[in-house]
Amino acid sequence: MGMTIGKIFDLTVKRFPNKEAIYDMRKNIRLTYKEWSEQVNQLAHVLLKEGVKKGDRVSTFLFNTEELATAFFACAKIGAVFNPINFRLTAEEVAYILSDASPKIVLFEKVLEPVISAIENRFEKISFWYIDEKTPDYAVSYNERLVSGTKENIQVEVDENDLYAIMYTSGTTGRPKGVLHKHRNIVEQSLIVIGATKLEDTDVGLVTAPMFHCAELHCNILPRVHAGCKNVILHQFNPKNVLQLIEQEKITKFFAAPTMWNMLLQEDLSLYNLSSLKLGLYGAAPMAPSLVHACHDRLGISLVQAYGMTEMGPAITFLSEADQLTKAGSAGRACLNHDIRIVRTREDGPSDPDDVVPKGETGEIIVQGPCMMTGYFGLDEATEKAMYKGWYHTGDIGYLDEDGYLWVNDRVDDMIISGGENIYPREVEDVLHAHKGVLDVAIVGQPDDRWGETVTAFVVKKDPSVTEQELDEFCKNSDNLANYKRPRKYVFCDALPRNASGKIQKFILRKQLEEIFTKRSTNS
Numbered sequence: 001m002g003m004t005i006g007k008i009f010d011l012t013v014k015r016f017p018n019k020e021a022i023y024d025m026r027k028n029i030r031l032t033y034k035e036w037s038e039q040v041n042q043l044a045h046v047l048l049k050e051g052v053k054k055g056d057r058v059s060t061f062l063f064n065t066e067e068l069a070t071a072f073f074a075c076a077k078i079g080a081v082f083n084p085i086n087f088r089l090t091a092e093e094v095a096y097i098l099s100d101a102s103p104k105i106v107l108f109e110k111v112l113e114p115v116i117s118a119i120e121n122r123f124e125k126i127s128f129w130y131i132d133e134k135t136p137d138y139a140v141s142y143n144e145r146l147v148s149g150t151k152e153n154i155q156v157e158v159d160e161n162d163l164y165a166i167m168y169t170s171g172t173t174g175r176p177k178g179v180l181h182k183h184r185n186i187v188e189q190s191l192i193v194i195g196a197t198k199l200e201d202t203d204v205g206l207v208t209a210p211m212f213h214c215a216e217l218h219c220n221i222l223p224r225v226h227a228g229c230k231n232v233i234l235h236q237f238n239p240k241n242v243l244q245l246i247e248q249e250k251i252t253k254f255f256a257a258p259t260m261w262n263m264l265l266q267e268d269l270s271l272y273n274l275s276s277l278k279l280g281l282y283g284a285a286p287m288a289p290s291l292v293h294a295c296h297d298r299l300g301i302s303l304v305q306a307y308g309m310t311e312m313g314p315a316i317t318f319l320s321e322a323d324q325l326t327k328a329g330s331a332g333r334a335c336l337n338h339d340i341r342i343v344r345t346r347e348d349g350p351s352d353p354d355d356v357v358p359k360g361e362t363g364e365i366i367v368q369g370p371c372m373m374t375g376y377f378g379l380d381e382a383t384e385k386a387m388y389k390g391w392y393h394t395g396d397i398g399y400l401d402e403d404g405y406l407w408v409n410d411r412v413d414d415m416i417i418s419g420g421e422n423i424y425p426r427e428v429e430d431v432l433h434a435h436k437g438v439l440d441v442a443i444v445g446q447p448d449d450r451w452g453e454t455v456t457a458f459v460v461k462k463d464p465s466v467t468e469q470e471l472d473e474f475c476k477n478s479d480n481l482a483n484y485k486r487p488r489k490y491v492f493c494d495a496l497p498r499n500a501s502g503k504i505q506k507f508i509l510r511k512q513l514e515e516i517f518t519k520r521s522t523n524s
Contacts (some may be wrong), residue, residue, distance in 0.1 A: 002160030004183040006077035008226050013037040016228045024066035026235040042149035043074035054079030057103035061085045061112055063235050064211045067131045069221060071107055079158040082165040084212035091118040098123055100178060101166055105129055107142060160184040166377050167214055169310050178377030179310045186218050188370040189313040192335050193223040196318045197304055201228035206254035208234045208242055214314045215283055219306060220255045239263045243272045255281040257502025258291060265294055277301050288433035289328035307331035307408060311392055313371030317406050331406040338369035342400055350388035362399045362409060366391040414506055416445035416453045423455060423485050431481045435474050437463035442496050442504045446489060446513055457487035458509055460495060
């Protein structure tokens with residue numbers, strides 16, 4: 001039968017029944033593993049009673065909550081397919097996913113009720129379960145359903161090769177795709193993460209990145225349950241709340257996107273006792289070397305980076321604590337049992353896995369490993385292209401150095417070609433990140449009649465007095481940036497558009513750029 005996510009949960013409950021398992025700050029709920037197991041079993045029994053069968057979908061449209069974690073394990077125990085939905089999506093985007101995934105039940109909460117109320121009448125076959133008080137007329141009460149279930153351990157035969165989840169991609173370039181994962185894929189991922197982060201049952205983890213995303217769910221929550229740790233759940237990211245919880249709950253390890261770490265560093269850290277914190281994990285986007293140094297110097301912690309994507313579970317590389325400074329900017333080395341190749345890109349189809357480039361030369365990053373998805377839900381052509389010849393084609397450009405470390409330059413779609421030269425936005429972003437007056441930055445290409453494209457920088461200021469001329473001089477004087485790569489235009493903004501996993505949505509910036517210069521041309 002093999003190991004499944006539900007079995008992982010039951011074995012940990014057996015080992016640590018009286019240990020505190022979960023603390024949800026939002027509702028001030030604390031549960032031991034035994035108490036949590038009773039809730040998971042209650043929900044599992046209720047789902048079965050409501051007609052949810054093995055293979056049926058159950059969706060959650062929630063911020064970070066105990067209910068999401070409970071639904072995750074309840075679905076796993078009965079073989080239902082878990083479908084966590086991005087809480088930042090609009091009503092129409094949520095409607096697209098509900099139409100595509102066709103869940104039987106959707107769990108949602110008060111703050112997201114306006115989104116559901118705008119579309120619920122289109123889905124007569126879906127039962128909407130409300131986790132808060134004063135349930136809307138069209139929904140049913142989650143809590144009333146939960147207490148009607150028995151606490152006895154659920155007995156449903158689930159195999160390691162059964163489908164566990166449909167997790168939709170972040171949709172940075174268009175419609176999100178439903179990624180299919182089996183239990184076996186994610187159990188493997190959990191074991192890899194436990195080893196890479198040296199997780200022990202004495203660790204206390206903070207859940208602050210979005211739980212619907214596999215970076216938090218598969219690389220943090222599940223491994224911590226697997227190891228018998230405690231999970232502290234913060235409803236949504238807030239720097240002051242994060243720092244308060246580190247002190248209050250004696251947090252030892254947690255994951256955050258680089259932009260979150262940057263926001264923490266803007267706070268007065270002297271107001272908090274952060275001595276319990278041992279390790280910070282980051283991923284979803286590269287971390288500029290200057291930010292790596294700042295985390296070490298100001299927080300006094302070690303860092304581990306994970307690089308990956310939803311299709312791979314997600315982690316495919318780790319940059320260990322020991323390599324954070326010597327290999328700052330690298331994505332690290334391949335995870336256990338993973339194989340990475342750099343291959344030549346092709347314009348007429350997927351890159352050929354056998355067309356490997358020499359070490360140090362850039363190309364498309366492709367990967368094989370035990371956590372690879374089974375495919376995209378209902379998208380055979382997209383699956384065949386993405387998994388051409390058994391390798392997942394990431395769409396990222398990078399290279400392997402002589403030591404086997406992966407360096408990710410950028411997305412294939414984000415590369416800028418100016419005057420026939422390839423410019424990778426990340427190398428320009430890393431230089432500008434080192435300027436003390438820059439809080440955040442993104443580089444995109446602006447179409448140009450003479451050069452093909454020119455480099456444009458979107459900048460969020462830390463210091464309001466920073467000027468375009470000052471940044472241009474900074475780039476000119478940098479030893480890490482050739483003159484032709486420096487930005488020719490700067491756009492100052494209050495914030496960069498990011499999806500819930502922390503990735504910058506550059507297609508939005510390109511659209512904004514087009515609107516800006518169209519408007520200028522019209523006015524002139």
